[in-house]
Amino acid sequence: MLDERHEIIEFGPHIPLKIFIHKLGSVSKHWHSSLELLMVLEGNISITVDGETWQLKDEDVILINSNSIHEIHSENGAVMIAVQIKLSLFNQFQTDLTSIVFDCNSATTPDFKRYANIRFAIASLIQANSYHSDGTDYMNYSLSYYLVSQLLENFKSNASETLQKQQKYMERLTRIINFINEHYAENFSLSDLAAMENLSVPYLSQFFDKYMGVKFIQYYTGIKLEHAVSDLISTKDSIETIAMRNGFTESHAFIRAFKKQYQMLPSAFRKQQAQNPTLTAHANDINYLLLEPSNYLQALTKYLSTNDLSAHSMPSAVHKELVVSDIPVTETLTPLRHTFKTFTSVGRAAELLDRNIQEMLIDLQKNVGFRYIKFHGILSDDMMVVSRIGQELRFTYTLVDQVLDFLLSIQLKPLIQLSFMPKELAENPDKTVCYCPFITSPPADMKEWNFLIEDFTRHLIERYGLDEVKQWPFTVWNEPVTSKKMFGFGDDALFFRFYKHTYDTVKSVCQDIQFGSPSMLYIENLGNADWIYRFVGWCQENNCLPDFMNIHYYADIILPTSGDDFFLNKATASCFPKITDDFSLFIGGVKKIFKTLGLQDKPVYMTEWNFTMSHRNLISDTSFKTCYIMKNLLKNYDRLDSFCYWSLTDLIRENPLPPNQFHGGLGIYTSSGLRKGVFYVFYFANMLGDELIASGDGYFITRKGDSYQIITYHYIHYGDLFAAGELFDITETNRYTAFDTTKSFDISLQLTEVANGNYNVKEYFVNRHHGNAYDIWLEMGAIPLSPKDTDLFRGLCVPGFHQSRLYAEKHALTYTAELKPFEIRFAEISPL
Known part of the structure; x- marks a missing residue:
């Protein structure tokens, strides 16, 4: 049996329906007391019900009656929607529905009109639950009865005996x-x-x-x-x-x-x-570069009524409110370290030779000013470091020096991630990852790898000076916990030895160089904490304990599959947390792990962080992403020693670049260098003061001298359908249907113990009308931009700005803001 299914909508206890999505190869004979309505979304299936067999194709519908024995087969895999209906709970009108048999099979009677309302009901149920609103349960109730009414009206059969x-x-x-x-x-x-x-x-x-x-x-x-x-x-x-x-x-x-x-x-x-362990046995055997959201449900959208059952409009008069009174500004305040500025990132070392990427990084440094930068591949073949003449190895650091010289010129220090394997040293040169390949093989000869690492470390000290290099953190490799298809060796013991050789070689050149753990991707549902425990335990036993811990976070929940070709799009599947504070729980989880291991005093650097690993999730260009990063940054401010957003730009060589620059890339900048909304998360945070006055859901208040800085945000969580990994009716120009955007957010914050008098208030805000490039592109017509248009467009991708005056009396002043959905707002209140 190769059936994987998950419930995409969790109805309340009064709704006698369940809706699943099936991804299958075959399902053996079974039966159940509920009715089951199946609709094929993609692929072809052969279904046998009570001994009769039919062939169903895309968008065909069939109803399986209660206790009918059925089995399903599909040679190339198929995707179906399954609606389970408990008829016994519908008996409110003195009709014994459980004695009724239905004959509903579009493969035998392909009358479009008879099935149109069935398809409409399924699509409407899914649309009504694409996000949570106050009336959703009532809509579910009415639609479930509508669905049963259509079955009774069009498909009732005389087969009760x-x-x-x-x-x-x-x-x-x-x-x-x-x-x-x-x-x-x-x-x-x-x-x-x-x-x-x-x-x-x-x-x-x-x-x-x-x-x-x-x-x-x-x-x-x-x-x-x-x-x-x-x-x-x-x-x-x-x-x-x-x-x-x-x-x-x-x-x-x-x-x-x-x-x-x-x-x-x-x-x-x-x-x-x-x-040859299967993916079922090893759920971390994934290739997340193929991670893409599911769009199987898109076929259903054509059956939706022109009168939408869900309101996906801009905010109406409905509001939510937050009032916080008596926030003293003179009590003992918490000093802030601003650890979000510890690291920024770019894809790979060779990209730092690109003039366009250099200009983006210069702009970021000018407006924020990070201290370190993380990137991959400083030893990879595109940096032309290693060659072999006959039996002699030669090392050339010309391109490496150009990269490091540029970084130091803009006040950025490198994280020296010793990666990836030069072809001349690789045990298996064909073991590669990324569109522009990195070789992720172990070395064929550990002595030659050690020779390179020692020579490279000595070169850095000779060129940049020992005092400078001692300030650079060193590490080796990226995400060795991932599968052999990616960065892992497929042999943990081999990687542990590889780590120790590298650690010992660097330390032999200079004991004071800080050498940390490899970048560790910890996704709880894949059980990778086991790898962390084994790695640290091994390091403790072999005297090579890291000087700092190096972790990654993405919100993706990776779904293990039953084989490489199980999903029709050949992509790794993921869904997302339904809870709103998964990031906070993650941080608490890793801190607990490191405390258990006795590492609570070690710095913990998060050197990659984003909502999703996917380079193709359309949600990444939206204002949701901006607000998501702001909320999680402020709610976890300084809890780790770095929060490194991955990555600088969509112009990254991990996957092929689509022609549309708003393709759901991960960057702070688009591939053409336009600032995306997430740029202003760090721009606003950089204007915060150095002392924290107060914080809570939706606000963060700091002090700098006699002025006060306030960031507010209006976060809205996605609905269960998007959490299940389904895009449904999200399209290139319609990316907000996973959210209830009908409410604005009124915030009122009363600061007390302030000096009486007049204050000036400067406000900068980013929302769907200001500062987010994708939304501004929509307002301009959503037409691809020419180079000339891009230069003009650049000037439009700026925050909104507003100034006002406040008067403080009785040593109190009140700041108010009305935030649109996903808006982030920075305000500075300064005495005149």
Whole structure:
């Protein structure tokens, strides 16, 4: 069975529906008491219901009646929407719905009009739940009854006698199947079952064959084999032990049955699994460069009514409010370190030779001023460091020096990430990752790698001076916890030795150089904390404990799959946290891990951080992204020693670049150098004072001398549908349907113990009308920009600005702001 499904809408207890999305290869025979309405979104399926088989294609609809035995197969994989309907909960109008059979199958009666309202109801249910609003539960209630009304009106069948007879048999069959599943290891016989049901053996044999479509012995053997296969993969028990545990009388019977089913011996199967573990066994075996949001539900949008059931308009008169009184400004204040300025980032060293990227970095430094920069590939072949003449290795640092000279000229110090493997040193030069490839192979000869690292470290000291280089953090590699398809070696013990060799070599040149852990991607649902514990434990035992910890965070929840080709788009699938404070919980989680390991005094640098790893999630260009970063930065201000946003620009060589510059890239700048809204997160934060007065959901107040700085923001969380990884009706020019944007946010903050008198208030704000390049592009017509247009457009991508006056009396003044959805606002209040 290759079926993966998840519930994309979680209805309240009064809605007798469940909606799932299935991604499948095949689903074996099964049944359930609820009705199940299936709609094919992508691919072709063969479905057998009560012995009859139909072929369904894109957008076909079929209803499976209660207790109908059905199975589904798809050669190339398919995606379906499944709506489970509990008819017994709809009996409010003195109609016994459970006695009704429906004949709803567009493969047999392809009458578009009959099925249009069914498709409309499914699409409307999904649209109504694309975000949370006050009326959603009532909309769900009405739509669920509308769906049942359409089934009754158009698809009711006169087959109640057949249903009653089938119901009787289903009760018996359910008892039998439940008994087999619970007692499979007890090696019972068909005669044992017949005695339990007070039936003759021949009758029960015919009954089972008729309703299950398979001989009893075949079905029973298949159940035992399923459990035995699990034991083969997950345990080291002998073949004999596994056979006996799972109901086989002796090992030879198990081996014969296994070979017939799988065309190989159990021992060969176990060896194959050990050598080629599947994604199911190792959920971290992903290639997140192929991470893309799902758009399977897009086909449903054409069935939506022209009168939208959901309001996706700009804010109406509805407001939410926050009033905070009596915020004293003279009590003991918290000093701020502004650790968000510790690191910025760019994709790779070679990109820093690009004039366009240099100009973006110069602009960022001029307006924010970061201290360090993280990038990959300082030793990769595009930096032309390593060559071999005959048997002699030669090292050339010309391009490296150009990169470092430029960085130092704009007051940026490098994080020296010793990566990736030069071709001349690689054990496997074909092990690559990224569109412009990095070689991520281990070295063929560790001595040659050590030779390079020692020579390179000495070169840096000779060129830039020991005092300067001692200020640079060093590390080796990126995300070794990921699969062998990416940066991992596929052998943790090998990587640990590789780390120690590199650590020892750098320290042998200068013991005072700070050498940290490799960049560690910690995604809780993949269990990567185990890797951190093993790595640190190994370092403690081998005297190479990192001087700082180096972590990454992305909100993606990676969905493990059952094989590389399981998803039709050949991309890794992800969804997102439904809770709003996942980032805060993550930070608390990693701090707890490091405290448990005795590393609580080590600096913790987050050297990559973004909402998603995907370079193609359209949400990344929106004002949501700007507000998301601002909210999480302020709510976790200074909790870590760095918060490094990844990455500087969409002009990054990890994936092919689409022609549209608003393609959902990760950058602070577009590929043409336009500032995106997230630029102003750091611009505003850079204007904060050095003492924290107060903070809470939606606001952050600091002090600088006798002036006060306030950042406010109006964050709106996405709905469950987007959290499930489904874009649905999000398009290139319509990217806000995952959010309830009907409410503005009124904030009132009363500062007390201030000096009486007049104050000037300067406000800068970024929202869907000011400062966010994508939204301004929409207002300009959403037409691709020419180079001349881009230069003009650059001048429009600036914050809104407003000035006003406040008067403080009785040593109190009140600052108010009305924020549009996703707006971030900086205000400075200064005495005149």
